[in-house]
Amino acid sequence: MNERTTIQQNKDEPELSLRSDLSSDRGIVEPVSQGKLIWRRFKHHKLGLIGLFVIALITLVVLFADFLSPYDYSRGHKNFSYVPPMLGRIHLFDQDGHFVGPFVYGINQVQVIDPISGRPRPGVYAWENDPQVKCPIHFFPQGEDYRFLGLVKTSTRLFGAREEGRVVPIDQLEGSPCQLFMFGTDKQGYDVYSMTLMGGRVSLSIGPLVILAAFFVGILMGGISGYYGGAVDTLIQRIVEIFMSLPRLALLLALSLILSAYKVEPITRYWGIVGIIALVSWAPLARVIRGQFLALREEEFVTAAKAVGTGDLRVILRHILPNITSYVVVAATLTIPNVIILESILSFLGFGIRFPMVSWGLLVQAANHQSDLQFHPWFLIPAIFIVLTVLAFNFMGDALRDAVDPFTVTGIKQDK
């Protein structure tokens, strides 16, 4: 949470939106909930709305990732290595200019001829369209098996290219020249498009999970610290200080070694990574929440609640916490992009998610050679998804901050 921006809020905006309620035809002032007010202010923030829309879209796409992808992401096609993206090779009209619906041509591997010597260059291949083989893109074809949403076993996929005039059995699809690698393939013929969609599941889910864990600890520690004060406060603040004096990335790398040392299942590793990222990110949060608690515990409503004999736990959970909810939500939205970046860095460096699970950071790692960058630039496509998602979260968080608290100009005050 190292960003603090200023988006000036139009001062009379809340009033304007209230006025429409006053002039409702029944002439009664309807109560407007806090949530509605926030949503109204949020709606005026165009970039925030775009961010929300992009996040919703990407979430939907990765949720139905296996249905939307024509291939099983964890299976290579050894005959099709380094196929460039075919997204641009989808045609709608045939050679005579008639509309025939989307189709691609079959692809053929050809040797690259050296322009100088005129001889084929050894080991260098390119992929060419075969105009003889036409492959219409079918909708809802049968493909490799998967579990829809992890529940229902099915083999129907949204789309896939199939040879025209010839029915190829599913287990022989790999030999057909009709393929649809939207974002290309890597060396072993893994479909980058399918991997990107599936990788989104890990990259997107890790953010909220880390937030959940880190906020649980952060609110607990910060709450206790701020509410009780005194010796407890001093102790917890020292612990927070120690956690903030630890080098974040170096610590993450060292912690991931423990995960590697015990050879664990991929899913256990995933939870381990959620755990270690949460471990390095709860401290700043606890500190900020403590500040909120410190301010609120002096308020009259807390004194009143205590006076009627309400227990500490109830005061914390029912009286103070609801008052900082909006604040916590904003902090969460602004922390998620940092977590996504942290996870992608960890996976990119080779110490995060590992195959057979994929994440965007892991996929970008394949591009980390000058020759790959030069000859297979499509390996960078997952990076576009990282940037897009992080950008969307940043825009949304910024808009949300202004919407929740229109009076502070700078938003989150992070005390150092």
Add this chain to the structure above:
Amino acid sequence: MGNFILRRVLYMIPLLWIVSVLAFLLIWIQPGDFVSSFKLNPNFSKAFIAQLEKFYGLDQPVYVQYALWLKGIVCCTDVIDEKDPSNPVAWKVWSVDGTFPFVHYNPYLGYSFEQRLPASQALFGINGEALAFTLIITVTTLFFSWLIAIPIGIYSATHKYSFADHFFNFFSFLGLSLPNFVLAMLFLMLMVSVLQVGARFGLGVGKLLDNEFLTACWSFGKAAAQCGPWWDLFHYNWPKVVNFLWHLWPPVLIVGTANIASLVRYMRGNLLDVLGEPYVQTARAKGLTERIVVYKHAVRNAINPLISLLGFWIPLTFEGILVVAYVLDLHVVEANFWRAISNEDQPVILAGLLFFGVILLLGNLFSDILLVMVDPKIRYE
């Protein structure tokens, strides 16, 4: 003031101690130690391994091991005679420079059995070159990002909602959302595929020095085969320096971009806050020119919160350098740390964790002292 600095430094010591304990525990809970891989090596006798284990206290409880490690750093190590005939000969053949692993360097951070070097040399480079590179990149990046970001932030705040403000705002969002490794790869792609600087201009991309300069001296000594001291500016190997500078700007630019993005947002926000204060209005009402109001009254106060964040910035820069060093193959401390992590080279990881912890604490110390010097409102008594 001196009292404050003294207290602040003293306060660092317990923190540093706890960081070192945590780092040591982190390594200790990992299964296996650096000697365990030797047990399978037929070149090493049982007696030698026992000797090693005794020296590092591996046969003793964890707090003794920790105490031995700490003793090596803050005080001294037991000197073992190199010429002692009971030491196995195989060792000297095996070690790279013929040095004996027990030979003490102070501070002695342990011995990297992976690289057959003392851990400090494995981390900081054999002659400390990696450390120098890291510090140069860090300092240059910090200066660069502040020099670019502060004027942009001031301009954005004073020209609120202008086209340029929206432009900068969008770019700072973009800069925040571009992870360093993506930026580094885009840069590589631009240099290698688009501009083809290698083929067209014969310029190397990545690394901090081209191969032909790797072993060259920084400065020439009196004899032909001898290198001079690094501070001997009169006999510098200027082609090597130029080559280094050419390789220096990409990491500075890449790591700096993310820094600039958030710095601009902070600066703009702070300055807008300050510009709304009544005293700024008073200054304007007194008839001061806008330039004096902004630069002498507002900016002066808006910059203080940024200084308090300086300590926070240094570790972030280190993180950025680690990632960029991995992509661009830079020979810096962070890259050595990464290599130690992938080799599970425990003494070097330990040394690295301690080093980064020290840097973080020093950064905080530095920014606290600077803040007290700059901001008269801060009471330090």
